[in-house]
Amino acid sequence: MTDHGADTPAPAARAARRGRPPSTALNRDRILDAARALVEREGPDALTLRRLGAELGSNHTAVLRHFSGKEEILLGLAEQLIEEAVTGYEPTDSWRETLAGLARRVRGACLTHPQVAAVVAGRVSRRDAEFRGADLVIGALRQAGFGDREAARYYRALADTALAMGAQEAAVAALDSAAREGDRLAWRREYLAVSPTAYPHLASVAPHLAAADEDDQFETVLGLLLDAVELRAPHKP
Amino acid sequence: MTDHGADTPAPAARAARRGRPPSTALNRDRILDAARALVEREGPDALTLRRLGAELGSNHTAVLRHFSGKEEILLGLAEQLIEEAVTGYEPTDSWRETLAGLARRVRGACLTHPQVAAVVAGRVSRRDAEFRGADLVIGALRQAGFGDREAARYYRALADTALAMGAQEAAVAALDSAAREGDRLAWRREYLAVSPTAYPHLASVAPHLAAADEDDQFETVLGLLLDAVELRAPHKP
């Protein structure tokens, strides 16, 4: 990202020296910001190289000078998302609170930028912010008294689950609200109409399923996982 | 799916009466079988209407007489997958065993048809097999002594987690083995090379992360969730 070698200044640096802002100079950050704006404004399907080029006022192939392809742009967006969840987060005295807080921040970032989360689902960036998040979680698990093997095991269990759930929830949140409401209505209708003779158990709890609330749903899974981890932890939370 | 009304026989029925197999007659099942074969043979990206048409020996738009669009075909594939996991599964005396067995079958179906699972990730079919699976899980939770509200809550926690994990694992398994191996190597290399001063906790457990095994990973999450459910259950498993 940084250019070294003082004898070959980047064009942006040259432009700045001439006093003109490099408004037309493309770079990875400008491209990622434009991609994020595009996805948030018009939804996941709007992220095409052609529309991204238009957003940037450039030819649609110019972007490929800075990213090897569309996949690499998506990885950049994934890293931005984790960055937002992790930046400035400080562990607390209670390892359980540290883990719960981080999980809620990951989910929060997914829900704040559902379009981005939906488009990025399942991609691991293997970059800075991801490492910081991993270090926080593993630190909390060691605080709970787990050895390295168990800390690694439970880190993956917690991280994979949180990301998988965040991505899934974001996919729903990314639908426009009319489509989401239509989907929810169809789901309720079909589950409430299920045959009580064919599916007796399902039919009798269906009203509770229909009343389900997503925050409650997330807290339930998080609570279950942390209860089980606590049950196995050498130290109190 | 079945045609009633004896005075308006379907073309397939007419062809059969004439003694010729309806080899050219399209219907939903033939289309879904072809779609599944195509995805398993050539991967998720190969599922396009044009290639599906070629697979069926028809025009690529003929499929749209039977499905309203590509999305509806994906829903059909999702239902087939759950069908395979659920068909013939019988609950046991131990509710915990019932839940664990079903979760393992869902995962097994995803891993047997990773290409299909990858393409279908996150879609709920709201059809027969899904209802049967829900009924089994909720039945087991009632056997554990939970009331309707808790049974509904924990059903969603378990089902969402199992499906999200199955989908994620399938997405990895769907890569061709060269790409998968390359990805795993890159992942190991970058996690093992992480700076011990910047990420002390991560660096010291990294060897265990690199040694992680996916079966173990799945069983860890399943075990955590079931331990926590058992902790809250009125009846012994």
Added chain:
DNA sequence: ACCTGAACACCGTTCAAGT
């Protein structure tokens, strides 16, 4: 050194026309 424009090989969906 960086960007453009044309070209290539594809997509999903619509719709008038055929049989």
Added chain:
DNA sequence: ACCTGAACACCGTTCAAGT
């Protein structure tokens, strides 16, 4: 009743040519 073929409005990526 069902299928075809052409057309429409798009894709991502490559590459020679420009500045």
